[in-house]
Amino acid sequence: METSDATGVHLEEAMVLGRGTLLLAGAAIVACMVLLGPSTPSGALFARSLPVEAAKDVVPGRVMTWNICNPCDARNVDRAAEIATYAPQVIGLQEACVRDVEGIRDHLARRHGLVYHVAYGTVLRNWGRCGGAPWSPGAYGQAILSAAPMTDRVSVEYPDGGSEDRGYVAVTTTVGGKPTRVFNTHLAQRRQEAVRAGQVDVLAADVDRHDRAIVLGDFNAVPDAPELTGMWALAADTDRHCPPSSAGTCEPTTDWRSKFDYIFLRGIASLEHGVHPTPHSDHHLLHADLDPTRGEGIQQALPTSVAFTASRPSADRQGG
Known part of the structure; x- marks a missing residue:
């Protein structure tokens, strides 16, 4: 009976250790997925979500x-x-x-x-x-x-x-x-x-x-x-x-x-x-x-006096 009890204890310990190992492995997998990002084309759970109005195709x-x-x-x-x-x-x-x-x-x-x-x-x-x-x-x-x-x-x-x-x-x-x-x-x-x-x-x-x-x-x-x-x-x-x-x-x-x-x-x-x-x-x-059915935009007539009123770039930043 002592041998049987000891065996049961060992089996229980092994099962606990096994569950712990699986939990640790699962946590490691989730952590890797978070760090590395999605592997699916759609980027399932971890991809940056697009706005609701985002286009679904070209x-x-x-x-x-x-x-x-x-x-x-x-x-x-x-x-x-x-x-x-x-x-x-x-x-x-x-x-x-x-x-x-x-x-x-x-x-x-x-x-x-x-x-x-x-x-x-x-x-x-x-x-x-x-x-x-x-x-x-x-x-x-x-x-x-x-x-x-x-x-x-x-x-x-x-x-x-x-x-x-x-x-x-x-x-x-x-x-x-x-x-x-x-x-x-x-x-x-x-x-x-x-x-x-x-x-x-x-x-x-x-x-x-x-x-x-x-x-x-x-x-x-x-x-x-x-x-x-x-x-x-x-x-x-x-x-x-x-x-x-x-x-x-x-x-x-x-x-x-x-x-x-x-x-x-x-x-x-x-x-x-x-x-x-x-x-x-x-x-x-x-x-x-x-x-594509209308052919406008061939020429924009230039006024005789061009004066643009929108804000002009500042002296310290005028584009690159």
Whole structure:
């Protein structure tokens, strides 16, 4: 009987120890899941939840431009979540490192089910902005993400980039069911008006070759800036209330309350647009929903006297 009692005690102890081990193992698994994040495409329990009104699939005819800010303390998973909220058919990103764009694209596919093709328009390699090995720094510049395949990619570096190399990338893709030439650019920063004017001349000469075109980007200039005259002569901004005149009311697209970001349309009409502040960049997301059946936006008449009344950038922050 003593042997039997002892055996029972040992068995009970073993069962207790077994349950304890299972509990510890379960806790460890949960902790790892919390730390590492979800492994499912939808990001089930642990993914950042999107707003109720978030798009569930790519929105046909919707385009977006966003300077994602570099260097900034932002995670690509959060950038992807911001984009997924509006799910544009085409996105133009500025200040973009190739590694960051790859991460954003991967998160969009795995967590949100949004699959994009990518065209890069990198203009320099910069370790300070994009990391990498000192002898092989990451590539930096612009990128276009499109739900439809892209062809005829052209990457152009402006002859004069100003204080930092700048350029544009252009592709042909399908927007709203029609072939469209899409440009994405980032003009010279701060007080370099003459440099930006030369860059607009280069860009406008290419845009002028196409009857149907969308020009996305951070132009680092308010709408009435003289250096933007060449763009206004070719295309209209998606914001109908923001012509280059004092009669307009332009919605700011930056944290310092200036409109620097544009969606210029040539041969395409805009139905509506939205400006969306975000904690992940000093530029807001700007999107436009386009009407592929109407061919407006070919030219915006310039007034004889241009006077822009919106707030101008402060002396210590005029864009990057």
